[in-house]
Amino acid sequence: MKSFKTTLLNASITALLTTLGSSAFASQTIVDTLSQQLKVNYKVVDNHAANHGIDCSNLGGDWGACNKATISLTNKGPAIQDKDWAIYFSSIRMILAVENEQFKITHLTGDLHKIEPTDKFRAFPANGTITIPIIGEYWQLSETDVLPRWYVTSTNAKPKIIKNTDTETLANIVSPIGEQWRRTPDDHNILMTPQSRFERNADVKKLDASALRGQIIPTPTKFTLANANITLDNNGVDLQLNNLNTASQSVLKEQFKKLGIPLTNKGYKIEANINTNKANNTVPGAYQLNITPKKATIIAYDESGIFYGVESVLSLIPAKQKPVIPEVSVEDAPRFQYRGIMLDTGRNFKSKQAVLRLLDQMAAYKLNKFHFHLSDDEGWRIEIPGLPELTEVGSQRCHDLTEQSCLLPQLGSGPNNDNLGSGYFSRDDYIEIVKYAKARFIEVIPEIDMPAHARAAIVAMEARYNRLMAEGKEQQANEFRLVDPTDTSNTTTVQFYDRKSYLNPCLDSSKRFVDKIITEIAQMHQEAGQPISVWHFGGDEAKNIHLGNGYQDINAADKVTWKGTIDQSKEDHPWAKSQACQTLVKQGTVKDIEYLPSYFAIEVSKIIKNHGINHMQAWQDGVKHAENAKSFAVDKVTVNFWDALYWGGYDSASEWTNKGYQMVISNPDYVYFDFPYEVNPKESGYYWGTRFNDERKIFSFAPNNLPQNAETSTDRDGNVFSAKGTMNWSGSYGLSAQLWNEIVRTDNQMEYMMYPRLLAVAERAWHQSEWxxxxxxxxxxxxxxxxxxxxxxxxxxxxxxxxxVGQRELAKLDLAGIDYRLPLPGAKIVAGKLMANIALPGLTIEYSLNNGKTWLTYKEETAITKKQTNILVRSRSLDGKRTSRSEIVQ
Known part of the structure; x- marks a missing residue:
């Protein structure tokens, strides 16, 4: 029998828990119930709301644009009347109005919003649906505009994701976009359907294998084919690569092994040497290759030339076919010295394995610059010794409203840090990546974006500040603080963050932070054997969007309907109310508050120079207020040029070269990989710069004569535009493709967006064609x-x-385990016959006559009976393991 004391103690504890914990228990119950019983559906109703009676201008929509949508919440169980809950969700569009009095929607930060019940909330009816009509800014043209992992919270409860939103299959959440795919009523883009694809592909014929004999990707400067073929037998190849470092030799040997080619001293000899007589007069990476029945000989002018010469041999060897290469003579050199890929890991993290796979493919296609975007508002992705909060807080996203343990959820990452919304590269990871790149003759260019897009660093350093202040260490707390506590500026970034997105450029502590970061990352590069030669400053988008041209002040005398009407008297430029920055302006150190980003770029260039790095890179707008490239402490400044051509970029590019900057062409309307492959709401991607960037458009891009592109492409609305270069043009330094990862949440999605477009970028970066x-x-x-x-x-x-690509290269991507995008077939029915084609000939086209139950291989025009409706088509990878999505042929 229990003692009276024990019984009394247990009773007291029970009473206390009842008093303190009943609300928590009830809160968790409502969270669990809502997350399981609710089903979310998002439907775009009208993308042209301004044309249909909605005063988008008065609602404050940028450029007077807004859309109508509905959020439907279906309760699959008993009625829910509790009001102690909130639903958090990501929206890339600002919500301007809510048209259901039972609910209010609040913007928190970035894309994070929450739905809460008002006093007029009645209930989620049993087995019923409540619809919340909303007005959002701009338009929503793609399923991927809606982000997953909506979650429920309540007082003292653990947040839970609403079950049907915990997915990357967005059709589970989003109703078909349907006829709302046009950005404006005058949108002249062509919606890609099987029929329109068929017309787009109609001029591209499948070539016989003989027509592809001797073809190397990227295309060499010169090559001459002879008649002989060389079969690589069971002895494989004998690599004799004199003057090539051991690590790079190992890379090439592994590539032969993956193609099933043994390495033996009895194999077909591939011999390489460096011609030192011409080394000082030849483009880095240049080589000569002669393949004869006896052996292959490579004469290069540096180590990278040997590497690229062998890559050309590897390019000739088919995957999973008889290994036969032709007799050929090649003279080759790269078109641009900068042939780059930018990978954003700040918005959503990417695994080390995905990065290494990317470096493998960059090497195979002779790309040589890896622009590594390691920080942004949504995440800090590299370990920095001595600043643990950068990764402990700044790399993690979770539901902590204080943001002392993590950043708030963004971009569909949900309340937990168990996905790639969170993550970072350890110091050892980063060193391994740099070593891996070096062995493949790829230079890693780290970017720590500043002064804008710095929220992850700022929040992390504020957590550090709070920790050290609590320990009574005020001096240490302020050592790397990135905000001025006097700054009360009201600003809004492009991604809807407030002033905590902008690192303060007027503080000595900000410069100490930059110095610390460069010191640590430079040391990692030293240990990896690839000292930093270029530091990327970032510098983009340090502005308040509400002071942009798409808005007008509420008190303006001559207001127009095509601008958003807001109270601009409440808006500030970044740092406008920072006493530290006002002091710099009063002292004449900086001309005006708007000049601060370029001022900071110049200051950072001094820090870079002090570290022995003499080359700085930046997004063009980060240095726009500097007089010219000589304003900086370093000898070279490279800009990533990202003006859309049809907005004047065809001419404004010359301004930068004429000011002495090296120009890397990085145009969103041709080489942004985060844009869709085609105009179709099922295709993922942003589209502010163009509605599509497919392989053919990228291949047709002329990066060294920007006005030429007006003759071969259109603007984002499918309209022709004229282009004329009015200034002297000294030429591009390079070409870079960018993958921004706002809505690229997984490694597989990354590879879908990267490939096979990367091959077209490699072609244009290496080879200048006759056209x-x-x-x-x-x-x-x-x-x-x-x-x-x-x-x-x-x-x-x-x-x-x-x-x-279709007949040969995709098979190599299959072999490498790359989840590239399979193009959908074009198809139509003419006179009772199914006709089909594909953008990359060589891929298998399949069709189904029974709604996808069985699939048949399409080989030629196929008779269709009148009874056979809803015919589906899709493509299949060369290894047979993957298929594209399917579509109905009308």
Whole structure:
């Protein structure tokens, strides 16, 4: 029998828990119930709301644009009347109005919003649906505009994700976009359906294997084919790569092994040497390759030339076929010294394994610059010794409203840190990545974005500040603080963050932080054997969007309907109310508050120089207020140029080269991989710069004569535009493709967006084709009106390239385990016959006559009976393991 004391103690504890914990228990119950019983559906109702009676201007929509949508919450169980709950969700569109009095929606920070019940909330009815009509800014043209992992919270409860939103299959959440796919009523883009794809692909014929004999990707400067073929037998190859470092030799040997080619001293000899006599007069990476029946000989002018020469041999070897290579003579050199890929790991993290796979493919296609975007508002992704909060707090996203343990959820990451919304590269990871890149002749260019896009660092350093202040260590607390506590500026970033997104450029502590970061990352590079030669400052988008041209003040005398009407008297430029920054302006150190980003870029260039790094890189807007490239402490400044061409970028690019900057062409409307492959709501991606960037468009891009592109492409609404270069143009330093990862949440999604577009970028970065014409000042281009581009040569070149990719290169991506995008087939029914084609000839086309129950291989025009409706088509990978999504042929 229990003692009276024990019984009394237990009773007291029970009473206390009842008093303190009953609300917590009830809160968790409502969270668990809502997360299981509710089903979310998001439906875009009208993307042209301003044309249909909605005063988007008065609601404050940028450029007077807004859309109507509905959020439907279906309760699959008993009625729920409790009001102690909130639903958090990500929305890339600002919500301007809510048209259901039972609910209110609040914007928190970035894309994070929450739905709460008002006093007029009645209940989630049993087995019923409540619809919340909303007005959002701009438009929503794609399923991927809606983000997953909506979650429920309540007082003292653990948040839970609403079950049907815990998915990457967004059709589970989003109703079909349907006819709402047009950005404006005058959108002249062509919706990609099987029928329209068929027309787009119609001029690209499948070539015989003989027509592809001897073709190397990227295309060499010169090559001459002979008649002999060399079969690599069971003895494989004998690599004799004199003057090539051991690590790079190992990379090449592994590539042969993956293709099933043994390495033996009895194999076909591949011999390489460096010609030191020409080394000082030749482009880095240049080589000569002669393949004869006896042996292959490579003469290069540096180590990278040997590597690229062997990569060309590897390019000739088919995957999972008889290993036969032709007799060929090649003279080759890269077009650009900068052939780059930018990977954003700040918005959503990417695993080390995915990064290494990317470096493998960059090497195979002779890309040599890896622009590593390691920080942004949504995440800090590299371990820095001595600043543990950067990764303990700044790399993690979870539901902590104080943001002392993590950043708030963004971009569909949900309340937990168990996905790639969270993550970072350890110091050892980063060193391994740099070593891996070095062995493949790829330079790693680290970017720590500043002064804007710095929220993850700022929140982390505020957590550090609070910790050290609590320990009574005020001096240490302020050592790396990135905000001025006097700054009360009201600002909004492009991604809807407040002033905590902008590192303060007027503080000595900010400069100490930069110095610390460069010191630590430079040391990692030293240990990896690739000292930093270029530091990327970032510098983009340090502005308040509400002071942009798409808005007008509520008290303006001449207001227009095509601008958002807001009270701009309450808006500030970044740092406008920082006493530290006002002091710099009063002292004349900086001309104006708006000049601070470029001022900070110059200050950082001094820190970079002090570390022995003499080359700085930045996004163009980060240095726009500097007089020219000589304003900086370093000898070279490279800018990533990212103006859309049809907005004037075809001409404004020259301003940067004429100011002495090296220009890396990084245009969103041609080489942003985070944009869709085609105009179709099922395709993922942002589309502010263009509605699509597919392999053919990228292949047809002329990066060294920007006006030329007006003759071969359109603006984002599918309209032709004219382009004329009015300034002297000294040429591009390089070409870079970018993958921003706001809505790329997984490694597989990353590879879907990267490949096979990466191959087209590699082609244009390495090889200048005959249809690309020299820049001529004041020459005007316009599709349908000028005819400077030889369209016959362009089509022939694309047909060749598309067939090489479709018949050969995708099989190598299969072998490497790359989850590339499979193009959907074009198809139509004519006179009772199914006709189909595909953008990359060589891939298998399949069709189904019974709604996907069984699939047949399409080989030629196929008779269809009248009873056979809803015919589906799809494509299949060369290894047979994957298929594209399927679509109905109308």
């Amino acid at each position: 690309e014409i020299p820049y001529v000042k004041n020459r005007e281009f316009k599709q349908g009106e000028t005819h400077y581009v030889d369209q016959t040569k362009l089509l022939s070149d694309w047909t060749r390239f598309a067939n090489i």
